[in-house]
Amino acid sequence: MLKITSVILLLICSLGAPRAHKAAASSLILQSGPMEGVLPAPPPGSCVLGETQHTIEVGQQRPCDTTFTEVGVSATPGVKLYVRYGQPVTMEAGEIVADYKAESAEPFKLIVLEPPHPGGTYYVALTNCGPGPANYSLRFGVFVVDYFGPVIKSASVKGKKLFVSGCEFSDDSVIMLDGEELATQQVTEQEMPTLLNRKAAKKAARRESVSLEVRDSLGRVSPPFTFVHPNK
Numbered sequence: 001m002l003k004i005t006s007v008i009l010l011l012i013c014s015l016g017a018p019r020a021h022k023a024a025a026s027s028l029i030l031q032s033g034p035m036e037g038v039l040p041a042p043p044p045g046s047c048v049l050g051e052t053q054h055t056i057e058v059g060q061q062r063p064c065d066t067t068f069t070e071v072g073v074s075a076t077p078g079v080k081l082y083v084r085y086g087q088p089v090t091m092e093a094g095e096i097v098a099d100y101k102a103e104s105a106e107p108f109k110l111i112v113l114e115p116p117h118p119g120g121t122y123y124v125a126l127t128n129c130g131p132g133p134a135n136y137s138l139r140f141g142v143f144v145v146d147y148f149g150p151v152i153k154s155a156s157v158k159g160k161k162l163f164v165s166g167c168e169f170s171d172d173s174v175i176m177l178d179g180e181e182l183a184t185q186q187v188t189e190q191e192m193p194t195l196l197n198r199k200a201a202k203k204a205a206r207r208e209s210v211s212l213e214v215r216d217s218l219g220r221v222s223p224p225f226t227f228v229h230p231n232k
Helices: 200-205
Strands: 002-011 026-029 036-039 052-058 067-075 079-085 090-092 095-097 100-102 108-113 120-128 134-147 151-158 161-167 174-177 185-187 194-197 210-215 225-227
Touching: 036 120, 052 067, 067 079, 067 120, 079 095, 079 108, 100 108, 120 134, 151 200, 151 210, 151 225, 161 174, 161 200, 161 210, 174 194, 174 200
Parallel strands: 026 052
Antiparallel strands: 002 134, 036 134, 052 120, 067 108, 067 134, 079 100, 079 120, 090 095, 151 161, 161 194, 174 210, 185 194, 210 225
16 A cells, blocks of 8 residues: 655745746746735636746656655636646647646646656646636645555556566565466566566457556555556
8 A cells, every 4th residue: 555654845936927928938936935816717718828837857867766746726626737747838839738637627736746756957837718707726845655565556468468667576475366366577677666467468359458456475465456457
């Protein structure tokens, strides 16, 4: 299981007033303190992207690092949240160009930068898709997660082979597929700890999806990871 050991929420200052259909022309470093504001109404049937965006500096995170950064906004459903690495969020041919998007109709939207991700400058932008002006409250923060036992991050197949990658895998860890223990080997040349079974991909291909788990040498079992064979 994952356990959140500390949460530090940093409130950030308000964005400048956006202009209709304009890409971000300037940026400000996020500062501590309350950040609330109003986005103007867009033209009917369209969205407006804020002219001024904010930047946050985020450290590089490797796959098994435990520092997560989150950006959230509370606003009316028409307000959407975007984050982009290294350059401002833009609107091209009516479409938002960003690396992370939170566009649901919920009043609170959240983007989490979880490992792995590059370190550097991330731009934060809001759009308002109307129909009227929108009040918003924006924040960002970091939290640290401690892993107590194995955690599966990804799974893939190559031919008949099944690869399972994650964190806190011990030397004697084994893959379990739908509760069945599989013959398991360690793979050393991957970016993060990886386990291999040489025949399980064929078994996974027969089913709509399978549940993968990893059990380590202490008997700790990872949370279930749902895997769908890429040929499905």
